[in-house]
Amino acid sequence: MQQNKHTTFARLCVGLLGLFLVAMALSSCSFPGSRDSHEVVYWTTATDPITTKAQQAIIDAFDKANPDLHVRMVGMPSQGTGDSTSLITAVRGGSPPDAYMIDRFTVSQQASVGLLQDLTPYESKNPGLENGYLPFAWGETQYQGHSYGLPLETDARAIYYNKDLLKQAGIDPSELDPSHGPVTVDKLWSIAQKLNKTDSHGNYTQIGFIPWAGEGEHATWALDFGAKYFNQQQCQVTLTEPAIMQAYQDYQKWAQQLNYSRVATFLATYQPPNAPPSQTPFFTGHLAMSIDGNWNIASLQQYAPKLNYGVTYLPRQQAGEQPFTWSGGMAVVMPRGAPNADGGYRFIRYMTGAEGQKIYAQITGHLPTWKDLYNDKSLFQGNQQFFGNLMQYSTSRVPLPVGAQLWDAMTTAQQDVLLGNKSPQQALQEAQARIQPQMQQYCPFKIS
Known part of the structure; x- marks a missing residue:
């Protein structure tokens, strides 16, 4: 009982601290009538040093090109995918920022509950604007x-x-080598088995490939296998469809063959909690193959510059299939009730246009969504060129108003299957039963 009291007290303290931080951030924005009409308040969920540097560089360039405006950036770290706490507080309290960088996957969710300003009237003044962006990225903002x-x-x-x-x-x-096209899942698994090593106690000292580690999450495998996630005609999420079921059946098989608990021990040994970014089993030569993103190039240059590595396509189910990848990323939105809407949109347009995205890509190493920038070879040096070429094959997660809830449900199902607590069918049926009633309130629903 004493431990429960301490836990409750700790949670109360954390909650009060969270409310205090939100209140401080909101007070920094002040109310519409007390703000300088030339100021644009910009919130961002991306607060790491490199990304902050890139955003400030964009702001400096914008301020120079727009002397009648000044952008003030406020860090607003997210507590998880789809977390809307600070945005709800700001919008409902009448003190939202003028622009806000959030996970693009959550735009539909935030729009569906009335937290975002419809930018269509602004964009109608720039006919064809959508043609400037990669189609999947544009679709996620609709x-x-x-x-x-x-x-x-x-x-x-x-x-x-x-x-x-x-x-x-x-x-x-x-x-x-990617010149041969993607290998099959079976081929990659066969190669991986030859790279596993154990000590005298049976503990792994080297593993060829951990399919669920890094970016080997459910979206990667399900989308690779052709998952649709949503039937628009029936307004039904389809979490038990064959492609998703196949991904979770493979999780079950892989976890049994590798022995999930032994892999967990391996990861705890070579990448323990709170380990420095330089300590990953791939960087230290204990993991031979890993699913990761283009951002990993910069990390390798910094933490493992001598590692002799290559990059190739994600595996496909059948030989001869074209390459595949999927992409996420951020969007810049305008919260409903933004005090300086015109100034906010000017900044949003600049930041997400050619000028802003080039600055962002140069500093962070991220890929642009502005299509013309793919002709700028200065942004695609070394292995980054591979990822640049890969974008022609990319897709994204389905932008649903219950996207964050769906993600959480699929993650729970993944963990249950890997641990052997539930069968793929049971885990996915439970996810389906959990998400469909939430989706039903938005029906009929059309994917843009």
């Missing part, structure tokens, strides 16, 4: 035929492989 944000950066996922470890196992690294 809700029920209206635009609620503009896409910023994006990313892509692929297989990173350690050439030296492959050679030591007698495997020619050229088998994974």
Whole structure:
């Protein structure tokens, strides 16, 4: 009982601290009537040093090009996918910012509950604006035929492989060279088994490939296998469809063959909680192949500059299938009731246009969503060129107003299957039963 009291007290303190931080952030925005009419208040959920530097560089360039306006950035870290706490507080309290960077995947969710300003009237003054962006990125900012944000950066996922470890196992690294196209899932798994090593106690000292680690999450495999997630005609989420079921059946098989608990021990050993960013099993040569994103290039340059690695396509189910990847990224939106809407839109348009995205890509290494920037070779050096070329094959998660809830349900199902607590069918049926009633309130629903 004493431990429960301490836990309750701790949670209360954390909650009060969260409310205090939100209140401080809101007070920094002040109320519409007390703000300088030339000021644009910009909130961002991306607060790491590199991304903050990139955003400030964009702001400086914008301020110079627009001397009648001044942008003030406020860090507003998110507590998780789809977290709307600070935005709800700001909008309902009448003190929202003029622009806000959020996860693009959550735009539909925020728009569906009335937190975002419809940007369609602004964009109608720039006919064809949508043609400037990668189609999937533009689609993620749309809700029920209206635009609620503009896409910023994006990313892509692929297989990173350690050439030296492959050679030591007698495997020619050229088998994974992207010039040969994607390998099959079975081929990759076969290669991976030759790279596993254990000590005298049966503990892993080296693993060829952990399919669920890194970016090997449910979206990667389900989308790779052709998952649709949503039947628009029936307004039904389709979490038990064959492609998703196949991904979770593979999780079950992989977890049994590798022994999930032994893999967990391996990860706890070579990448313990709170380990520095330089300590990952791939960086230290204990994991031969890993699913990761283009952002990993910069990390490798910084933390493992001597690692002899290559990058290749995600595996496909059948030989001869075209390459595949999926992309996420951020968008810049205007919260409903923004005091300086015109100034806010001017900043949003600049930040997500060619000028802003180029600055962002140069500093962060992220990929742009502005299509013309793919002709700028200065943004695609070394292995980044591979990811740039890969974007022609990319797709994204389905932008549903229950996207965050769906993601959480699928993550729970993934963990239950990996741990052996539930069968793929049971876990996915429970996810379906959890999400469909939430989706039903938005029916009929049309994907833009």
